[in-house]
Amino acid sequence: MAPTSRPPTVRQRRLGAELRRLRERTDMSATEAGTHFGASQSRVSSIEAGRYAVSADRVRALASLYNCGDQELIEALTQMTGRQTRGWWEQDREVLPTGLLDLAELEHHATFVRVATMVHIPGLLQTRDHARALFDSTVPPPPAHEVEHRLSYRIKRQGILHGEDPTPFTAIIHEAALHLEYGGPAVARAQLRHLIDMSERDNINVVVIPFGAGPLPGSGQPIDYFGGSVPQLDTVSLDTDLGAQLLDATAHLAKYRSVLERFESYALKQDASRDLIHHIARSI
Incomplete structure (x- = not known):
């Protein structure tokens, strides 16, 4: 020790x-x-x-x-003991907030990831141009070099969805997020097409909550749920203006499992969700 x-x-x-x-x-x-x-x-x-x-x-x-x-x-x-080899994200410790490093580490070790977003495309499914437009809309806007650094970091995080043993990923997205044209029409269309392409991967499930689906629980903040090797080691991340808030108490895990199940029950099935995304992309 x-x-x-x-x-x-x-x-x-x-x-x-x-x-x-x-x-x-x-x-x-x-x-x-x-x-x-x-x-x-x-x-x-x-x-x-x-x-x-x-x-x-x-x-x-x-x-x-x-x-x-x-x-x-x-x-x-x-399995969590000892002097573990630090992941690729550690090289960014001097230039990125600890919360972003924690997020990459949680994603890397998760047995599955489930996210729910109301007004944004999930980060793991964003194109580079869409992500750049998001960063540029931040108040106050970050310096150009910081935007480039965060873009590269976000793309590296998306690596968990690819490769020989990709992480199972479920994205529950409200229809509102699909209509927000970050970066303009061309960027928005490309983002929606990318969302459709990613949804066709075996490990990725993308479902959309349509307008008129009814009252939704929670405050509308993005929810990321990371599966542990046993359910007691699951983790919830809530996105806030001050960074990610990590929750792992038994009561919190039970609450957000229920919230995500409620969200998914309001969503269209995957094929219908894909059709809706197609329709929105054609209308832009």
């Missing part, structure tokens, strides 16, 4: 948070856990904050101390 020399990754923070949850369910203090564990209270706290790398054997020992009998969860936690 050793201190991390760099800020903890989102997975290291999540591992620590799960170990803290297991401890708290036993009503055991960090000091008591440290006594049984042969470590100080501050060391236990550092582990739970993701600041210390912990081995798979240590995770199993802590799970036993905390009377955790969920073997699938324990083994999933052991």
Whole structure:
């Protein structure tokens, strides 16, 4: 067990948070856990904050101390241990916000991704020109070099949808997002055609909530749901003006699973959704 020399990754923070949850369910203090564990209270706290790398054997020992009998969860936690190789996104740590790095890491490790958007095309399905128009519409607009950096980063993130083992991806998009002509008619048409092309991939499901579908739950903010190796390790990301808000409490996961199911129940089936996108593209 050793201190991390760099800020903890989102997975290291999540591992620590799960170990803290297991401890708290036993009503055991960090000091008591440290006594049984042969470590100080501050060391236990550092582990739970993701600041210390912990081995798979240590995770199993802590799970036993905390009377955790969920073997699938324990083994999933052991896969998150140690000095893991940092992903490609780490090269951008000095120039991009931590929240964007967390997003790429969550996407990379997700067993599936589900998103719901009301007024935007999901980032993983955006063309470069559409994304550029979005960045240019930001208030205040970012410098040109930052736009180019974020564009390249967004395209790299889209790599999870391609390759030999692409991530299953479901996008639930409100019809309103399809009518907003970011970048002008030509860019908008190209974006919609790209959306149709991507929806024809075996791992991608794109469905559209049409106008008049009825009252929708939530505030309209984009929702990203990342599947973990076990359901307890799922993560929700809510997009806000101040960056992504990550949620992983059991109650939050249950809530947003229900919200996404509600959204999808209002949406057209995939073929009908594709037809609607075609129709809108022809009308631009």
